Amino acid sequence: MLNEAGFADVEWVAETGFNSSPATKGVLFRARKSGISGIGRVEMEPKSALSKY
Amino acid sequence: MEIKFNSDERKRIQQGIKEKYKVVAINPEGKFSYPTGRAGLEGQKYDPEILRALPEDVLASYCGVGNPFSLGPVTKGEAVLDIGCGAGVDMFVAAIMVGPEGRVIGIDLISEMLNRARTNLEKTSFKNVTFREGSPEELPFPDRIFDVVISNGVFNLITDKAKALKEVFRVMKSSGRFLLADQILTGDTQADSKSMVENWAR
Numbered sequence: 001m002l003n004e005a006g007f008a009d010v011e012w013v014a015e016t017g018f019n020s021s022p023a024t025k026g027v028l029f030r031a032r033k034s035g036i037s038g039i040g041r042v043e044m045e046p047k048s049a050l051s052k053y
Numbered sequence: 054m055e056i057k058f059n060s061d062e063r064k065r066i067q068q069g070i071k072e073k074y075k076v077v078a079i080n081p082e083g084k085f086s087y088p089t090g091r092a093g094l095e096g097q098k099y100d101p102e103i104l105r106a107l108p109e110d111v112l113a114s115y116c117g118v119g120n121p122f123s124l125g126p127v128t129k130g131e132a133v134l135d136i137g138c139g140a141g142v143d144m145f146v147a148a149i150m151v152g153p154e155g156r157v158i159g160i161d162l163i164s165e166m167l168n169r170a171r172t173n174l175e176k177t178s179f180k181n182v183t184f185r186e187g188s189p190e191e192l193p194f195p196d197r198i199f200d201v202v203i204s205n206g207v208f209n210l211i212t213d214k215a216k217a218l219k220e221v222f223r224v225m226k227s228s229g230r231f232l233l234a235d236q237i238l239t240g241d242t243q244a245d246s247k248s249m250v251e252n253w254a255r
Binding site for chain 1: 085086087088093096097117118119120121123124125132156158183185194195198209214215218219221222225226227228229230231232233234235236237238239240
């Protein structure tokens with residue numbers, strides 16, 4: 001699902017040991033937005049872009 | 054495979070989540086099958102030095118399922134978004150990591166959790182931490198402004214996970230990182246939709 005959303009380098013890193021039920025498992029995922037997806041686009045400067053939030 | 058719910062089912066799921074987490078906002082202790090508060094943070098190996106920098110009653114409101122910061126560094130000056138920030142503990146950890154030149158913004162659906170987060174914030178000296186009420190499925194931010202998006206125990210509650218993940222992708226800068234701690238189903242998902250709706254937030 002992370003890959004389908006466009007993420008790259010999706011990794012299931014570890015289990016956390018914090019399970020909310022016998023049918024669920026706490027896990028850690030890491031993903032990166034591919035640099036390719038940003039080519040040709042201007043990155044917003046966080047300080048100014050986030051100033052109204 | 055993602056389950057598609059109709060609008061009535063989605064409303065009932067959201068209501069169930071709100072009912073559970075407005076109680077959790079007061080005190081998470083005993084509401085989960087794993088440790089919460091300081092015990093949960095220590096169990097997930099959060100940096101002890103950072104924990105020492107935060108008030109004890111702020112730490113007591115932690116109810117995460119993992120440590121997103123164990124997935125990689127968050128560095129000075131970065132802009133961080135916390136999806137489903139709850140009482141804000143992960144945001145305060147991030148605020149220490151990004152320093153005063155960084156920014157940390159949290160979003161949560163539950164107004165009671167945001168009230169707890171604001172109360173917690175008043176007990177700290179952070180000037181770069183803010184909260185917004187809203188849905189992960191419709192993030193109220195422009196494209197490509199966050200260096201890092203974190204989330205801890207929230208995506209399992211979202212009914213349209215694909216939409217929420219696309220929103221995370223949209224608001225991240227082109228080299229942004231997504232650090233996710235969550236619950237996944239390991240068993241069979243043959244339960245009927247009525248049962249799933251009723252048990253979604255349990």
